[in-house]
Amino acid sequence: MKAVKVKENFYWVGAIDWNVRNFHGYSTFRGTTYNAYLLIDEKVVLFDTVKHGFEEELLKRISSVIGPERIDYLVINHIEPDHAGGFAKIVDVIKPEKIFLTKNARLGILAHFHKEDYPFEEVKTGTSVKVGKRTLTFIETPMIHWPDSMMTYIPEERILVSQDAFGAHYATSQRFDDEVDECELIQEARKYYANIVYPYSPQVNKLLKTVKDMNLQIEMICPDHGVIWRKNPEKIVSLYERWSSFTCDPKVLILYDTMWKSTEKMAYAVMEGVFEEGVPVKMCKLSVTDWTELMADVLEARGLVLGSPTLNNGLLPTVSGFLTYMKGLRPRGKVGAAFGSYGWSGEAVKLLNQYLQEIQAEIVHEGIKAKYVPDEKVLFECMELGKAVARKVKELCSA
Amino acid sequence: MKKYKCNVCGYVYDPEVGDPSQNIPPGTPFEQLPDSWTCPVCGASKDDFSPEE
Numbered sequence: 001m002k003a004v005k006v007k008e009n010f011y012w013v014g015a016i017d018w019n020v021r022n023f024h025g026y027s028t029f030r031g032t033t034y035n036a037y038l039l040i041d042e043k044v045v046l047f048d049t050v051k052h053g054f055e056e057e058l059l060k061r062i063s064s065v066i067g068p069e070r071i072d073y074l075v076i077n078h079i080e081p082d083h084a085g086g087f088a089k090i091v092d093v094i095k096p097e098k099i100f101l102t103k104n105a106r107l108g109i110l111a112h113f114h115k116e117d118y119p120f121e122e123v124k125t126g127t128s129v130k131v132g133k134r135t136l137t138f139i140e141t142p143m144i145h146w147p148d149s150m151m152t153y154i155p156e157e158r159i160l161v162s163q164d165a166f167g168a169h170y171a172t173s174q175r176f177d178d179e180v181d182e183c184e185l186i187q188e189a190r191k192y193y194a195n196i197v198y199p200y201s202p203q204v205n206k207l208l209k210t211v212k213d214m215n216l217q218i219e220m221i222c223p224d225h226g227v228i229w230r231k232n233p234e235k236i237v238s239l240y241e242r243w244s245s246f247t248c249d250p251k252v253l254i255l256y257d258t259m260w261k262s263t264e265k266m267a268y269a270v271m272e273g274v275f276e277e278g279v280p281v282k283m284c285k286l287s288v289t290d291w292t293e294l295m296a297d298v299l300e301a302r303g304l305v306l307g308s309p310t311l312n313n314g315l316l317p318t319v320s321g322f323l324t325y326m327k328g329l330r331p332r333g334k335v336g337a338a339f340g341s342y343g344w345s346g347e348a349v350k351l352l353n354q355y356l357q358e359i360q361a362e363i364v365h366e367g368i369k370a371k372y373v374p375d376e377k378v379l380f381e382c383m384e385l386g387k388a389v390a391r392k393v394k395e396l397c398s399a
Numbered sequence: 400m401k402k403y404k405c406n407v408c409g410y411v412y413d414p415e416v417g418d419p420s421q422n423i424p425p426g427t428p429f430e431q432l433p434d435s436w437t438c439p440v441c442g443a444s445k446d447d448f449s450p451e452e
Contacts, residue, residue: 104407142409143440203440 001057002064004175006220006228007157009040013061015054018171023082026195027292030188031171034082035224037161038062039154042132043072046094047152047161048224052085059093068094073129075136076101077163079108079148083224088113100129102140105148123150141165141207143200158219165204166236168192168226178231187296188226189236193243194299195292199330204244208237246333248302250279250397252389255294256307257286257318262341262373263309269379270305270339273386279303279393281386286318291325298326303335303393304361305386306352310342315351323355334361335392337385339368346371364392403429403448408441411451 003011014035020028034050036058044066050058062068071094076084079101087109091099098121101109106120123129123138137153144165152161168188174180197204211218221229221236229236252274258264267283274281282301284294298304308319315323338352349367356363365385370378400414412432417423420439423432429448437444 140409147408147441200440 001060003038003061006037006175006222006230007159010154010157010159011038011040011061011065012036012175012222012228013038013046013058013065015050015057015061016171016173017051017054023169025292026169027290028169029293030169030184032082032169032225033171035167035222035226036083037222038065038071039131039134040066041134044070045073045075045131045136046071046090046096047075047222048077048083048163049074049086049090051082052089055086055089055093058086058090072097073131073136074099075152075161076105076109076148077150077152077161078146078224079105079112080146080164081112083163084109084112088115091118100136100138102138102142102148102150104142104146105150108146108148125150139207139210141203143203144207145196145200153216155217158217159222160216160218160220160233161222163224164196165207165223166221166229166240167223170226172227175228176231177227177229177235180227185227186235186239189239190243190299191292191296192225193240194295195329197240198243198295198299199328201244201246201330201332204240208241208244243299246331248333248397249300250393251301252279252281252303252305252386252393253284253294253297253301254281254305254307255284255286255319255322256305256339257309257316258307259309259311259316260341260373262370263307263339265379266339266341266368266370266374266382267307269374269382270307270386270389273383273388274303274305274390275386276383277387277390277394279390281390286316286322291322294322295326295329298329298331302333302397303389304331304356305336305389306338306355308340308348308352310340310346310348313345313347315348320351323352327355327358331359331361334359335389335396336361336363337365337367337389339370339382339385341370341372341374343372362392364388400426400428402451404451405438405441405443406447406449407443408438410438410440412448 037047336356340348
């Protein structure tokens with residue numbers, strides 16, 4: 001296990017987690033990597049560590065270039081356990097002279113490891129540290145995506161070490177964007193944004209403006225997961241601009257589940273309506289759809305139509321579970337409506353509309369309830385609901 | 400009117416601006432925000448705010 005040269009005297013020394021499939025609930029179907037970087041100048045600098053259990057891999061890769069004990073500075077860009085889980089063990093080995101981190105990161109490390117006698121040095125946006133020929137310039141990025149988060153820019157190399165931002169859960173033997181399948185990479189980057197970064201879109205938007213105002217020249221973006229953007233860093237930056245401004249495609253998702261197929265019949269009628277208006281539509285039955293994958297679709301679709309039967313005066317748990325997850329990720333700029341069958345009380349449509357209100361979606365139809373089994377008249381109304389959503393989606397996407 | 404900063408994420412509540420995301424009109428002092436109001440960035444509660452120096 002060796003280091004991978006990124007530029008002269010700058011190496012990738014992280015770990016590859018090929019087989020992780022459930023990353024705190026995030027379905028990592030392609031595994032992931034915990035990236036760490038090594039800069040060799042008059043001072044030797046390590047950027048981030050790895051998840052606990054991968055420390056040996058990190059140390060082996062560092063050792064292929066330089067003795068780990070020769071590291072002078074450790075930069076902690078983000079304290080989450082997949083990057084700082086190995087912190088205590090690595091610090092014991094490398095005994096750094098200084099550890100650079102934000103104030104929130106220092107407090108966070110303390111709350112993880114409950115030990116204070118580390119050589120911490122707090123930094124703020126604009127703090128610069130000369131390490132020889134090169135400089136480390138820190139940029140605080142609170143809530144992208146934790147309070148402690150920051151990035152490090154190396155102006156002489158035009159490298160941005162961006163921690164989780166611009167990352168992807170994507171395990172590959174190759175380390176660069178131009179060495180992997182672009183479709184797979186973008187798919188994983190989109191999924192990562194939708195499930196990790198999405199709630200903090202306003203902060204991302206602001207950060208991208210700051211980076212433009214600072215006129216940072218970026219030749220390479222080195223994130224903490226997935227591959228390094230060296231061929232085309234503008235690509236991921238422009239995608240982040242798109243996603244953080246809630247730009248969507250003219251597309252409708254029908255997110256539903258069913259008990260005795262009544263709500264499913266309604267879902268198919270809604271789908272027909274959307275399709276007749278010439279808008280792409282996707283059926284997503286929540287009992288058989290992976291939540292993490294689905295969020296990537298939610299990110300880019302303008303229309304969300306929600307369907308659930310009423311079960312014990314509430315929603316089907318498969319529906320309410322996903323909607324709770326989705327609500328926390330704060331989608332914005334959506335158009336929506338709701339439908340569902342019921343037997344006696346019929347609260348589902350009201351509850352679904354509440355979820356739509358909570359994500360500030362524009363509700364274009366009051367919703368449709370069907371007692372037990374929908375008849376032709378109800379199915380016709382469902383089709384009309386689908387058409388109404390599709391028309392609004394077209395109107396907003398062409399504006 | 401005093402600005403208040405979120406101790407968790409650094410968001411600053413500016414009474415001149417209010418918080419449109421939670422229907423708080425401009426000109427609402429921090430003290431008059433409802434107890435159910437939360438930081439629009441990280442979701443921390445009102446108790447997690449300190450007056451800005």
